[in-house]
Amino acid sequence: MNRLRRLLIRVMPRKHAEMGAHRKIVLVGQPNCGKSTLFNEVAGYRSVVSNFSGATVEYTRSHVKVGSEIYDLVDLPGTYSLSFLDEAEQEAQKFLLNRKIDVIINVVDASLLSRSLELTLQLTELEIPMVLCLNMMDEAARKGIQIDPKTLSRRLGIPVVATIASKGKGIRDLFETAARTAHEGLKARHIRGHRDVELIIARLSRYLKQNLRKRVSFSTHLLATKLLEQDPFFSDIIEGEDSAVHQTVKHYRKELAQAHGRSSDEVIAAERHSLSMSLFEEAVQIDKPVAHLRDRVDAVLMHPFWGYVFLLSILFLFFNLIFRLGGLAEAPLLAIFDKLVNLITAELGTDTLTGVIVVNAVQGLGGGIAIVLPYLFPFLMGLALLEDIGYLPRVAFLMDGLMHRIGLHGKAVIPAILGYGCNVPAVMATRILDSPRDRFIASFIAAMVPCAARMTIIFGLVGYYLGGNAALALYLINFVVIGLSGRILSRLLPEVTPGMILEMPTYQIPRLKSALMKTWFRMKDFIVIAMPLLVAGSIMLGFIRLWNISDGINRLLVPVTGVLGLPREVGITLIFGVLRKELSMLMLFQALGTQHIDTVLTSGQILVFSVFVIFYIPCVATMGALGRQIGWRGMALIVGFTFVLAMLMGVLTRGAAALIG
Amino acid sequence: MTLDQIEAGRTALVTEIIGGFRIRQRLNCLGLHRGDRIRVKRSGIMGGPILVELNGTEVAIGRGMAKKIVVTLS
Numbered sequence: 001m002n003r004l005r006r007l008l009i010r011v012m013p014r015k016h017a018e019m020g021a022h023r024k025i026v027l028v029g030q031p032n033c034g035k036s037t038l039f040n041e042v043a044g045y046r047s048v049v050s051n052f053s054g055a056t057v058e059y060t061r062s063h064v065k066v067g068s069e070i071y072d073l074v075d076l077p078g079t080y081s082l083s084f085l086d087e088a089e090q091e092a093q094k095f096l097l098n099r100k101i102d103v104i105i106n107v108v109d110a111s112l113l114s115r116s117l118e119l120t121l122q123l124t125e126l127e128i129p130m131v132l133c134l135n136m137m138d139e140a141a142r143k144g145i146q147i148d149p150k151t152l153s154r155r156l157g158i159p160v161v162a163t164i165a166s167k168g169k170g171i172r173d174l175f176e177t178a179a180r181t182a183h184e185g186l187k188a189r190h191i192r193g194h195r196d197v198e199l200i201i202a203r204l205s206r207y208l209k210q211n212l213r214k215r216v217s218f219s220t221h222l223l224a225t226k227l228l229e230q231d232p233f234f235s236d237i238i239e240g241e242d243s244a245v246h247q248t249v250k251h252y253r254k255e256l257a258q259a260h261g262r263s264s265d266e267v268i269a270a271e272r273h274s275l276s277m278s279l280f281e282e283a284v285q286i287d288k289p290v291a292h293l294r295d296r297v298d299a300v301l302m303h304p305f306w307g308y309v310f311l312l313s314i315l316f317l318f319f320n321l322i323f324r325l326g327g328l329a330e331a332p333l334l335a336i337f338d339k340l341v342n343l344i345t346a347e348l349g350t351d352t353l354t355g356v357i358v359v360n361a362v363q364g365l366g367g368g369i370a371i372v373l374p375y376l377f378p379f380l381m382g383l384a385l386l387e388d389i390g391y392l393p394r395v396a397f398l399m400d401g402l403m404h405r406i407g408l409h410g411k412a413v414i415p416a417i418l419g420y421g422c423n424v425p426a427v428m429a430t431r432i433l434d435s436p437r438d439r440f441i442a443s444f445i446a447a448m449v450p451c452a453a454r455m456t457i458i459f460g461l462v463g464y465y466l467g468g469n470a471a472l473a474l475y476l477i478n479f480v481v482i483g484l485s486g487r488i489l490s491r492l493l494p495e496v497t498p499g500m501i502l503e504m505p506t507y508q509i510p511r512l513k514s515a516l517m518k519t520w521f522r523m524k525d526f527i528v529i530a531m532p533l534l535v536a537g538s539i540m541l542g543f544i545r546l547w548n549i550s551d552g553i554n555r556l557l558v559p560v561t562g563v564l565g566l567p568r569e570v571g572i573t574l575i576f577g578v579l580r581k582e583l584s585m586l587m588l589f590q591a592l593g594t595q596h597i598d599t600v601l602t603s604g605q606i607l608v609f610s611v612f613v614i615f616y617i618p619c620v621a622t623m624g625a626l627g628r629q630i631g632w633r634g635m636a637l638i639v640g641f642t643f644v645l646a647m648l649m650g651v652l653t654r655g656a657a658a659l660i661g
Numbered sequence: 662m663t664l665d666q667i668e669a670g671r672t673a674l675v676t677e678i679i680g681g682f683r684i685r686q687r688l689n690c691l692g693l694h695r696g697d698r699i700r701v702k703r704s705g706i707m708g709g710p711i712l713v714e715l716n717g718t719e720v721a722i723g724r725g726m727a728k729k730i731v732v733t734l735s
Contacts, residue, residue, distance in 0.1 A: 112718055114717075115691070115692040229682070266695070304705070396721070500710055503718060
């Protein structure tokens with residue numbers, strides 16, 4: 001006990017200890033319960049917090065030192081129950097059912113105690129030592145909810161600790177308690193509900209224990225409950241068993257349904273609900289809530305008219321700010337890389353093998369760092385702030401009606417907005433959607449949204465030579481085409497989507513640390529996936545120049561450039577646009593041998609070129625993300641579709657330009 | 662009547678949730694059960710979702726989903 005008093009929680013650097021050799025503490029909780037804030041408070045920079053459900057899709061881990069012992073700390077994605085409905089929840093369930101866990105910390109938003117207890121009750125069935133963490137006690141107090149931890153602790157048979165993670169309160173106590181619980185192996189008491197339901201679960205559980213051929217890694221009591229609940233995942237587990245097993249399960253389901261006059265899954269769910277309600281009523285005293293700003297803010301931000309005015313203004317300011325901030329950083333960064341390239345060229349020359357490789361690698365790196373990151377960073381940072389404040393769910397609410405026209409629902413607007421920064425994290429973000437079909441369409445849309453790199457083309461070519469209005473018009477046309485494509489696609493893939501159910505969290509004051517961490521996490525997607533491809537593409541470009549094979553490539557692309565009415569030399573730039581979108585423009589200057597494009601191309605040709613480049617084939621990095629997210633066949637489909645679409649748009653633009661003259 | 666027919670500001674009692682395991686599960690998870698009393702706070706334009714208040718939280722429910730929630734006014 002003395003040692004426990006001198007406890008110090010701090011993070012151990014990864015290299016100091018190998019993962020897996022330590023006792024494991026696992027954080028489990030519903031989305032938005034402050035679990036990740038708690039994790040970040042002890043673990044530093046590795047996890048991501050969000051005020052939007054489904055933010056943590058893969059679990060994050062770190063080491064914490066409690067007393068003299070080092071523990072593995074795992075932060076699972078938020079999950080509402082042990083039955084998963086999306087990929088994030090599936091990840092959490094898989095971990096809980098299959099891994100060896102020494103202690104679970106069930107983090108609960110104290111202001112939503114009655115709902116949260118339903119997960120708690122399911123977790124107790126895992127028969128793993130557990131601590132209940134009542135987080136956000138300040139928010140609960142504001143809502144007039146007074147919780148008595150002692151009563152909860154007595155009823156559940158596990159330690160209960162109150163915390164306010166966002167202020168760092170109670171965290172040390174929580175981890176000390178968790179460590180103690182892990183050592184003592186203290187498991188939760190089984191809380192009994194109605195006798196007849198309990199009896200049926202117990203009977204089925206006993207039957208399964210004796211008759212299952214397959215060994216399951218968790219309690220048969222849990223399996224029995226979930227089978228009676230008709231959870232498809234658990235039903236799959238007993239798929240290969242004898243027909244007698246299936247008969248027995250069916251028999252008990254029927255017995256339960258007959259006794260209660262509704263389907264067995266409803267009986268189990270209602271049972272759990274009433275158990276948590278009675279726990280809640282025992283442990284909680286309700287006072288008058290303190291008036292919250294929320295209703296007044298929502299009255300404006302979710303207003304059927306002003307809500308949209310604010311949405312548009314916020315987006316307008318947002319993109320303006322990104323463009324200015326990005327511009328500030330781009331020029332000096334480019335200058336640094338230019339100097340570097342000149343230096344290397346002087347040293348190694350441009351016709352040696354090493355010279356070509358090094359110079360082009362540096363140029364590729366420079367493109368990513370100087371052209372993309374200056375826009376990507378403020379974009380992701382701003383988005384993280386909007387997310388933490390709690391504005392994104394409101395956007396989803398406002399956009400739901402519109403998104404339904406293209407066969408998706410409001411939540412799908414999030415990856416689309418992300419796409420304006422970079423398509424790679426946007427495609428990754430489609431994981432927040434429930435159905436594979438929705439994820440496919442949303443990925444499709446995300447890959448078509450003009451990212452920061454395409455934005456440089458729109459502004460650098462169209463904006464510069466044809467004026468700002470033309471650039472804006474291009475954005476609008478792109479928006480309409482994306483909408484139409486989405487609509488066509490959802491017609492081709494008809495499916496009744498479950499529709500949107502989305503929690504509207506209370507507004508929070510964003511914390512800089514959390515926003516920075518989230519930004520870093522998403523930038524990593526770009527750096528890890530896109531950067532290597534940029535460098536490789538750049539080197540390839542160097543060789544094409546070195547070996548003088550661009551003529552051959554241009555000749556191959558005559559069918560494309562011919563139809564679009566563009567000079568043959570432009571062909572090669574299209575290839576490079578696939579590697580890096582902004583390369584198309586940079587290459588255009590080189591291919592045509594001038595910085596003044598308007599001396600060689602007509603305004604119409606500039607427009608055709610830009611339209612084509614904006615719509616055709618996503619860049620290699622996005623293709624990689626698409627392949628991982630929706631499979632390689634889906635990716636190939638998107639590549640094919642966008643190519644045909646770009647040709648069509650290019651020809652239409654050519655025609656329109658000819659008409660206007 | 663179903664949830665999508667309730668005007669903003671009214672309170673209703675959930676009498677049934679039409680649909681299978683997944684739909685009920687989704688709604689249960691966010692705190693909506695048969696027998697719960699809910700208040701419609703606002704409904705979105707252009708067939709947008711319905712914002713309901715239940716057990717101290719607010720949840721936006723898409724119109725398609727709202728059609729599956731049978732309620733009686735109270």
